[in-house]
Amino acid sequence: LVLKEPVTIRVILATALIVGGCVIIVVFGASSADIMTVPMLMDYYKSPSYIAYLVCMFVMAVGFYILYRYGKNLQSKREAPHYWDRLMPVSYVLFCAPIGTQSVLFSKTVSVLMRATFAGDSQLGYWFTYVMLIAFIITSVFW
Numbered sequence: 001l002v003l004k005e006p007v008t009i010r011v012i013l014a015t016a017l018i019v020g021g022c023v024i025i026v027v028f029g030a031s032s033a034d035i036m037t038v039p040m041l042m043d044y045y046k047s048p049s050y051i052a053y054l055v056c057m058f059v060m061a062v063g064f065y066i067l068y069r070y071g072k073n074l075q076s077k078r079e080a081p082h083y084w085d086r087l088m089p090v091s092y093v094l095f096c097a098p099i100g101t102q103s104v105l106f107s108k109t110v111s112v113l114m115r116a117t118f119a120g121d122s123q124l125g126y127w128f129t130y131v132m133l134i135a136f137i138i139t140s141v142f143w
Helices: 009-028 038-045 048-076 084-118 127-142
Strands: none
Touching: 038 084, 038 127, 048 084, 084 127
């Protein structure tokens, strides 16, 4: 059991597809040699478009988590209509996806800050660096 769910061939195949997609993104994604600093990154994180995106992702994650828990409750009582068998995995994925995307974003931010630090421009004196590191760890552990 993983997360109290049985590991099936379908789960293994889905995981392999996800990992394969991540590998393709890394291999063929644009690589930038730009070294950014905390003030530059903070400007990105404070932009209204990112804040709107973050609010939408939070609302989406909470909404689909509530839907998922409701479906699990119905299934445990054996009161779930047949369509919940298909809706449950979709609601779970849509609940986890926003957290996973933030994990990737935070990991990229931490790696950019570490690259700047290793290049001689220490970013360790900023509180933002530690907030990003903690956010990365939390989202990674969850995901």
